[in-house]
Amino acid sequence: MSKSFRIKSLKQLEEQSNNSAELAIKTAKKLGADQAEVLLSIDSGLVVGVRKGDLETLEDHFDKSLAITVYRDFCKGTASTSDLSDKAIKEAVKNATDIAKFTAKDDFSGLPNEESIAWDYPNLNLYYPWLIDAEQATDLALKCESAAFKYDKRIVNSEGTSVSSHESLHVYGNSYGFVGSYPYSSHSISCSVIGKDKQAMQRDYWYSVSRDASDLQNIKEIGKIASKRTIARLDARKIQTGKVPVLFSAETAVGLIGHFVMAIRGASLYRKASFLLDALDKKVFPDWMEIHEQPHIVGGIGSAPFDSEGVRTKSRRLVEDGVLLSYVLDSYSARKLSMQTTGNAGGVHNLIVSTGDLNFNSILKKMGKGLLVTELMGQGINFMTGDYSRGAAGFWVENGEIQFPVEEITIAGNLKEMFQQIVCVGNDVDNRFNTKTGSILIDQMTVAGN
Secondary structure (H helix, E strand, O other): OOOOOOHHHHHHHHHHHHHHHHHHHHHHHHOOOOEEEEEEEEEEEEEEEEEOOEEEEEEEEEEEEEEEEEEEOOEEEEEEEOOOOHHHHHHHHHHHHHHHOOOOOOOOOOOOOHHHEOOOOOOOOOOOOOOOOHHHHHHHHHHHHHHHHHHOOOEEEEEEEEEEEEEEEEEEEEOOOOEEEEEEEEEEEEEEEEEEEOOEEEEEEEEEEEOOHHHOOOHHHHHHHHHHHHHHOOOOEOOOOEEEEEEEOHHHHHHHHHHHHHHOEHHHHHOOOOOOOOOOOOEOOOOOOOEEEOOOOOOOOOOOOEOOOOEEOOOEEEEEOOEEOOOEOOHHHHHHOOOOOOOOOOOOOOEEEOOOOOOHHHHHHHHOOEEEEEEEEOOOEOOOOOEEEEEEEEEEEEOOEEEEEEEEEEEEEEHHHHHHOEEEEOOOOOOOOOEEOOOEEEEEEEEEOO
């Protein structure tokens, strides 16, 4: 198989995969399953990594997998295989059926309701093959790294530059008779370098990712930005402990919204392990804030026509006027909570956070004095209480302007309070992520330094 599915072979590949999914379901029924579902994926990819002008990594893969889940008297069995021959598929189904004989009964298990399945789903144009070979990818990576070294003589080392191209075919089928499939692609270029000034050394990076390789950022610009960010961090220092405004850059603000999503996931809620338990229809953000899910953006990084249970995805409001309107549920958690699935088995799809009119520099001026966070370390988050404490690096800001880089500090607060204390969201949206948000300014957090 070539590194790309190629347009000519894609339809054939989809047809073969759909037939394999149907075979698995048919076999499960013959073996006595009440319900069954199958997830089949085919992945093709190329990854090239260089460091200091030399080729360091070359990966070229083509992987196939099929996972079958059967339900019998509310007992669940799952098995998988990387061999998609008819014989291997039938053997995997038998294994799943045998496993179901020994698992405990769970009245909440099973397929989603039939009416929620995406019987008609849109083509979101998520597949853009990049016909690049290892030699061409290596050349791009070398040019990117070269641009990084040329940017400033203080760039003294490299942690590597990589070019990757991935294509996948996603197939889901179940015993209702539904089989859905769609191809998608993801391509990226990344560069990480090390800078040195006096006795200090710092590292930073930059990358670009897109479904369509033609939308990737210019390779030389990626290298220059990686170096610029690294140089900006040289001569970093600590700051005094205190309570100050904190501005999360757009790329770190994505993590804040991620914590919110984690807190409203069904699994967190039915386990009563969330600081937003029973927060539905309550104000959790400032009055002006909105968060929408838009899974059908054509070519979107987080787009999907149906979730990993075959449930139709749809645009919806999670937060409006600061009020939480919906949770993030798959069919299992929905049943546990006596609710309906929201089409989020496998996660959310293209979260759009409302932004204001202020760009990044305007928000710095609005903050006046405080901490700009550009990197976070550690996982110091208690989702039961919302307590938040993480290592951080960034820049100290005074008079609305960046003064010097900062490192070896910790920022702390409580997520429930932090969400309520959001002052504004910038229009500097970072489109590389499934969550689209600009930088987020929090009114006050504890910063631990000297």
